[in-house]
Amino acid sequence: MTINRVAVVGSGVMGSGIAAQIANAGVPVLLLDIVPETGAATGGDRSRLAKAALERLKGVQPAAFMSRAAAALVTPGNLEDDLGALADADWIIEAVIEDPEVKAALYRRIDTVRRAGSVVSSNTSTIPLTRLIDGQSPAFAQDFLISHFFNPPRYMRLMELVAGRHTRADAVAAITDFADRRLGKGVVSCNDGPGFIANRIGTYWMYSAIGAAFDLGVAVEEADALLSQAMGVPRTGVFGLVDLVGLDLMPHIARSFRQTLPLDDDFRQVYRDHERLRWMIDAGLTGRKGKGGFYRTETHGGIARRQAMDLDSGLYRPLATPTLPSVAAARQGLRAALAQEDRGGRFLRRVLLETLGYAAGLVPGIADSVRSVDEAMRLGYNWSEGPFALIDRVGAEWLADALRAEGRLVPPLLALADRRPFHRVADGRVQHLTVRGDYADAPVREGVVALSDVKRGRDPVARSESAALWDLGDGVLCLEFTTKSNSLDVGVMTMILHAVEVIGDGRGAWTALVIHNEGENFSVGANLDQVRSAAKDGRTDDLLRLNSVGQTALMAMKRAPFPVVGAAWGMALGGGCEILLHCDHVQAHADLVMGLVETRAGLIPGWGGCKELLARRFGVTDRPAGPMEPIKAAFESIRAAKVSGSAAEAKELGFLRPSDGVTFNRDRLLADAKAAALALVPGYSPPRPIELRLPGPTAALALRMGVDALHAVGRATVHDVAVAKELAEVLSGGRTDLLRVVGEDDLLALERTHILRLIDQPASVARMDHLLATGKPLRN
Template structure:
């Protein structure tokens, strides 16, 4: 059964977020909640939730247009409307009596075969279906989303003994393809997978830190990047999700886990936590949490709490030799170090890893499911079993034995076999519960570059980029610098790829990588170094090299499809603008942000925006509208916060594709490239009609007004003035004479070079490199 309409009952943070994300996928949603007492608007709770989400940052909606697909209602008046829905999600308070009462009402009005799921994170499915008839039990499952539903990729699905297999298959397929979720099938056990292990990790980290009287800054320095865990660490994470959530999650696990479970040994009264919650220190949503921002002398000062007395003091940067050692030796070096950071890391993580090994197959059928759940649900770079392999399964087991601790049976098997994962014949394999290895099989339609790289060698490679054969006559250009920033070697590989594709018999090129961000643009540090040493010919050469490389991409005699995910800024955006088509991950953040560092787009960004906006049938005709729109978008450094917004801003074309599941992006881009091969013709050189001095005068007048209102700084005027010259065609442009692409590129290059020689631009570049934030000078 295809899912074409969804109902979400419960318009709290989670329920509303689920509804918003279903709407992001283009699916109509009915959002219901109770009728508030004494309210004139009986739909006030659901309607208010939608209104609030439109103002929330980060935004639950990928586009404001998606909000129109959510229909607010209330349970008393509109429950019968769920009869049109294929999937009904219950997201009400975690009380069995309330859920059972609601399920009885749902069963009375839902259509046969519609799927009903609960978003519970604590209640077992066996208890949820108690007293319900067989038809309801067959159509019922748990779909545990993580907050916020748009951004957190994990979806845990739990099926009951009576749940239809095809219902689970339909949910899995919809969540995977339409919602972009990494679906993990879990067993019906307390906390499922991610929260069972994640809560144990947080509780253990907190208790050990208190017992050892460690500063929280040191704890987060250890429990963060050295382990491949987000830099928030433990205490920063608790502040982010809400400290007041901890007692509820702890109670849920404590009440449902057997007395013999290792988690029960960690539970204790934590007076400091209770006092923080009572005083309103619940994290970022409250007055502060373990960390808070305080104002001192007009400046905001970050403060950290002392776990021993609850007193705040200015946060200090942790300096631990174990953390320093981890930068070279990784997780293994951290765990082996003898300072207090290393001792703390071992005390916490050895318990977590052993606990995880003892839970398979109780919570999941295999180790990849557990690793995947922790990576997608808690943003760990490595799952527990991947971390054990970094330590060496045999070494880890041996150290546990030396300390007189129990070694789980599965860990014993991994120690004997040589680890939980291995590569055999170019394929990744995992150790199953029987102690034998099995191939890790990807779902149909998933193509990952990491698998291709594991099985073969690149067609071409340098230190900044590689060219891979991804099959069916399609090549893939991968960037692999820090943040995938462009340097001369990457630009060389772009040019080399254009030549190699036809020479090696390929039919098309896909530009794609599996880093967190597609590309953050040009290597700013390299440009600043050259500028500070007055190596102007080198700077100009790099600008010209980029222009030639991207123009070659655009005019190549074969289809070029770019597949971004994460940030595609500056030069990263210009790659997209130079491609025949884009297949973008829905979570792509695209923009031309050069003005923030005092320059203008120099690799064809201005030219391409003018071209595509002048051809957009939905925009006004004439020479000035595309110039004005480009000036507003580039001049304010707008960044699209989703692929849908990127279409609205013109960074993506209406015909460009959007993929929700990150793991399906490469396969979708490859299919799009192959579809373009037949009858392909490279775009011909284009000409633009630009307004020249008259258009420039109009834009300068608008800029003068912004300056008078205090919205533009002195150097903003300089940079925006240069942008005006490029977009209007320069002082010699005439509305009656077309301007070629090469002429606009020349203007970009000249303006770029003029700006980079100013003190204001150099100050902006230095500030961006030092702080990561733009300077308003």
């Protein structure tokens, strides 16, 4: 079956967020909620709840919608007047309160109007499927499953899927495929039990960590630093996470688990009704949505200062940098931190033993494989590794011995592993230990290619300290950045030149190039530390070389006789954006953050970014009439360091072409990029050179006057003006007029001249210093 229309019933935070992500995929969504009592009685807006939710979504941060066009695909309604419209939906998602009776009554109403064969699912995270379908029609049971999204639905990759013994296999396949390809989700199949996988383990872990911190006198900053640095959980740690999700939700989750979990489940031992937590909830200290939580920000005299709560007294104090030996040791690895005998080491050992022992005891109860458990925790809680990968880091034997030493039971699966890892590589294939005690290959999903799999057990075609070339097969090479944070330096640019040379005319062993990596970000630009150091030391030759090699490499790539495709996710900023602007095609992850942000460092784009964005705004071909509109558009994008919040916004800003591809699931990005590259090979020819007619000094004067006006009203600083005036000279074409043609080499020369005028100015160096130190732009 095909999913062409979706309905979501329940317009709360989760329901409306799910509707937004489905609309982001380009699918029309009907969002329904109840008729408010006042609406029914007074003739008011009967769809007020759903409409209010939709309006709220348009303003939330981080943004729920990827574009204005996506928001227009959501139609609000109500369950009285619009119930019949559910007949048009291929998939109906229920996201109402966690009350089995309320859900049951709603399902009976849905069943009277839905189309035969349409899929109905619940977003529940606590109620077993068997209870949800109890008393429903056989046809309903065949079409029903649980599809548990994580909040916020746009950004959290996990969707837990639970199918019943009556659920149709083709319904499971359809929802799995749609959630994977269209919504970008990692779909993990779970067994039907309380909390499924991620919340079952995640809630246990949170209560374990909170209890250990209270018992051992570990400060909130210390606990969060240890968990993030040693255990690989997000930087929020546990106390920051509780602040994020809301402290007031914790008792509800715990109550549900205590009601539904078996009497011998270890959660009952780790759970404690902390007096401090009850006091915080009563005082409104529920986290970010309240008056503060374990952390808060206080502003005095216009200066914001972060504070942390002292767990003993309940009083706030200035945020402190942890100085425990165990925190320092955590930077060397998990085992190093566990070996410490301070309170941090004792805290970490206790949390690790409890959490990993608990997780090992849940398989096969909550899932059929350890791989599913690890995937659920990675995608649902953003752990860098799942619990079984963590066991591999410390050793199954070490964990079993440590559990025995503390008088704890060793789970059968952990005993079965003995000295063996839960994950291994054999003959180039990733394998996982099964509950039978043997190893099974990890399943290979059609349309998924990981660069890490390509690299496993192979040598690159070429490698330097900054980059590497890998053979993707079918005549396609992949260029990978290998610098810290994927920053761009002379070595990266030299490897681009080498890739062009290796592929040659595109008629030999290789016919196309893909630029991709699996870092957190595609690239946040040039190595600013190197640029700053060269500017401070007056090493003009080094700066000239970096600029020249960068321009030469990107132009060689653009003019090459074979297609080049950029496959980007995360952030592509500054030089990273410039690389993508020179590609024939970009396959972008749906949440790509892209932009030319050099003005934040007191600079302008110097590797062709100005010329490429200007050409995009002109539509590549010259427009003799009215050149100021595209010039002003490019000028404002670069001057204000505008960035996209999504691939859709990148297209609106001109950083991506309308023809560039968008991939929702990160796992599919490289395969989609390779396919796009191969599709361009037959009959490929490089793009036509850019030729523009630009007004020159008259345009530069108009742009400068606009910036001076902003400065006069306090919206631009002194150095903002200085940077903008150099940018204006480039985008206006320099000393030219509308009778002359300005080519690519002319624009590159202008970029080179004007960036070098800025790069060693004290105000630019100050901006670079501040950006490197704080991650924030300096307003000087």
